[in-house]
Amino acid sequence: MQEPKSQRLQFISSVLSICVGCGLLVAGFIVAPTGQIHNSVLIAFGEILTFIGTVTGIDYKHRFK
Numbered sequence: 001m002q003e004p005k006s007q008r009l010q011f012i013s014s015v016l017s018i019c020v021g022c023g024l025l026v027a028g029f030i031v032a033p034t035g036q037i038h039n040s041v042l043i044a045f046g047e048i049l050t051f052i053g054t055v056t057g058i059d060y061k062h063r064f065k
Contacts, residue, residue: 010055010056013052013055014052014055014056017048017051017052018048018049018052020048021044021045021048021049024041024044024045024048025037025041025045027041028041028042
């Protein structure tokens with residue numbers, strides 16, 4: 001069974017966004033001051049994860065039964 005193009009695009013954008021976010025976190029360790037991640041990097045990573053969640057269909061109002 002072949003998945004629709006929209007799902008493939010969602011998956012690709014999610015994987016690329018996660019890679020960019022992880023790159024930000026790694027860069028946060030490399031750039032001075034070494035070993036300390038700035039708050040702006042953490043906020044950007046959180047925004048990226050929120051974007052990925054909305055693209056893949058996860059919402060904040062999810063209810064468990």
